[in-house]
Amino acid sequence: MTHPPKVMFVVNSxxxxxxxxxxxxxxxxxxxxxxxxxxxxxxNTEELSSQFSSRIRALDRKWKSGPTQTLRIFFKFLSEVRxxxxxxVVAHCELPELYCAFIPWTGIRIIAVEHTSQPWRGxxxxxxxxxxxxxxxxxxxxxxxxxxxxxxxxxxxxxLIANPVSKNMxxxxxxxxxxxxxxxxLRSEKRPQIAIRASVQNNVSIAVI
Numbered sequence: 018m019t020h021p022p023k024v025m026f027v028v029n030s031x032x033x034x035x036x037x038x039x040x041x042x043x044x045x046x047x048x049x050x051x052x053x054x055x056x057x058x059x060x061n062t063e064e065l066s067s068q069f070s071s072r073i074r075a076l077d078r079k080w081k082s083g084p085t086q087t088l089r090i091f092f093k094f095l096s097e098v099r100x101x102x103x104x105x106v107v108a109h110c111e112l113p114e115l116y117c118a119f120i121p122w123t124g125i126r127i128i129a130v131e132h133t134s135q136p137w138r139g140x141x142x143x144x145x146x147x148x149x150x151x152x153x154x155x156x157x158x159x160x161x162x163x164x165x166x167x168x169x170x171x172x173x174x175x176x177l178i179a180n181p182v183s184k185n186m187x188x189x190x191x192x193x194x195x196x197x198x199x200x201x202x203l204r205s206e207k208r209p210q211i212a213i214r215a216s217v218q219n220n221v222s223i224a225v226i
Contacts, residue, residue: 022053023053023103024047024105024106025057025101025103026044026109027057027106028041028058028110028113029059029060029110030061031056031058035132040107055072055074055103056073057074058074058075059078059116060078060080061075076093076097099122103125105126105127106120107127108128108129109132110131110133111137117151118147118148118151127154128157128158128159129151129156129158130160131175134162138206158175159175160177161177161178196223197215199213199226209225
């Protein structure tokens with residue numbers, strides 16, 4: 018008899034950018050489908066919704082804290098894993114990757130979801146070690162970055178769930194809208210310059226939000 022999966026989502030926090038928002042949305046969808054799921058937010062986060070407080074754990078690591086607190090929170094994370102006993106752990110972004118790579122117990126399937134075109138930016142050595150450990154553990158990979166055959170040197174090809182809009186998309190006969198909008202953080206990996214350049218080249222206004 019096959020037992021139903023027990024799934025643990027590991028995210029940076031409940032609030033943040035697109036990575037956190039998409040993870041929380043899938044988390045709620047899995048609850049609605051009857052999956053036994055828990056969500057662990059590593060960093061300090063907004064007040065938890067009372068509706069799902071029994072399914073959410075906030076470990077309250079301070080943002081940009083040093084290695085000492087990161088290690089201390091890691092042991093709190095291991096306590097959550099030991100208590101819930103998940104069969105599948107899904108790591109969203111770099112710090113969750115780090116924590117999940119060094120879970121001491123075997124038999125847990127790990128899925129790492131990459132939400133950025135520049136993973137482990139500025140910390141390549143740590144990223145290489147973490148992803149080597151995940152590769153040894155036969156982790157599955159999911160990426161939203163189209164066109165990348167491998168998300169890390171030496172890794173297996175990831176499962177691609179592409180963003181719905183790509184800079185290489187075919188416009189066909191669709192008319193270019195008269196107004197552009199860029200919505201997102203002003204960070205290089207979000208590539209706001211592409212939207213701005215497109216608006217200039219097409220002589221239309223752009224709203225940067």
